[in-house]
């Protein structure tokens with residue numbers, strides 16, 4: 228067993244169910260986590276069944292009754308300790324993420340840093356859960372709004388960010404006074420269990436277990452129950468558009484709230500006057516980083532006609548120099564994809580691209596070695612090709628050409644998804660057009676920065692089929708609370724609003 232697994236408190240067989248404490252023998256069957264590099268088991272997990280699910284929800288409900296009455300800055304103090312504990316385990320947790328998910332170590336550690344950053348943000352936020360006060364139209368009346376905790380919430384996360392995306396939700400929800408049930412991806416359960424061990428220690432020391440709970444389990448035993456459960460007022464989910472449509476409609480039926488962070492089809496526009504060195508580095512990181520498995524990964528680039536040939540040639544050269552291999556090796560820039568299915572999806576997309584007349588400029592093949600390795604791929608495409616409208620979770624980059632900035636923006640927006648976008652330019656007109664109401668239609672729009680690697684301080688999420696949710700910084704905390712408008716009459720009269728008269732004897 229690798230040292231980092233032991234350091235994180237993991238063993239050969241681990242409970243994947245936690246409701247105010249670990250459930251020792253959850254009944255939902257065994258799940259084996261497989262390293263995409265070694266194609267060997269990392270460890271086993273006992274999944275939650277329906278009864279375990281019920282225990283977990285009840286624990287979260289019960290803890291909510293007291294947690295909501297803990298002053299927010301005191302909740303913040305506990306989240307501060309959690310941030311400290313994450314700092315201590317940054318290295319082994321980064322290693323586990325790299326080992327279980329396949330992203331390179333630097334990105335694995337970066338992901339833990341993202342969790343630490345949002346913990347720090349949440350600590351400050353715990354003293355800033357501001358409501359507005361407004362002037363009443365009636366004499367000696369005071370009106371204000373306040374924000375109260377929402378309840379036990381559900382957090383559904385994907386394999387590609389097995390720790391950070393949970394943290395965006397969990398740290399903010401915790402200072403807001405919510406308790407939570409986390410359903411992580413079944414492809415990365417050990418990363419979730421390792422984080423749960425960290426939470427368990429901190430919460431135990433503060434005698435508030437049951438704030439953070441965990442349910443690794445099948446969709447039928449846990450996922451479907453969670454989204455149908457009226458006791459859970461908010462479901463925050465990250466995943467595919469298909470999954471989001473299902474969650475959105477089920478939760479809407481019961482008039483619950485959702486926060487959806489779904490697929491992206493992110494593009495970079497490079498104008499003729501752009502700093503090409505900068506653009507090149509950002510595009511390679513955006514398209515090849517995490518083996519193209521970020522929701523923010525760069526999937527399309529639009530190059531001005533006058534620079535397209537030269538820039539594409541440089542890009543191909545850069546792609547061919549990428550070191551692919553063991554994500555734990557510090558020289559590696561690209562690790563494996565998550566599993567066999569991901570490779571099949573990538574190859575099917577490339578076949579479709581070819582059938583539509585696209586040309587593969589470099590890459591396109593599976594690498595002949597153990598593990599789920601592929602070559603990062605560049606495809607010359609034309610606007611309107613159907614495959615380029617889809618999010619394939621793989622390192623495929625489609626290259627397009629344009630003549631005017633308006634045309635590039637139109638093509639960029641002409642897809643169903645609306646998460647992240649970027650323009651590389653030194654031209655003020657182009658930059659401001661891109662950022663104007665007639666510009667990018669995405670939730671994230673950057674100038675001279677790539678599409679991936681957002682900081683936690685901003686609100687993160689996107690429009691259209693990306694689902695409309697906003698997580699992490701800015702005022703995303705409002706998703707995790709309920710707003711209450713309060714009017715207080717300190718006069719001795721009973722005036723009605725809008726001057727309505729309703730006098731009784």
Ligand code: UN1
Pocket residue numbers: 341387388392465520521522523678679680681682
């Ligand atoms: C995701 O891929 O679901 O902006 C999240 C980024 C990261 C988060 C990605 N900070 O690329």
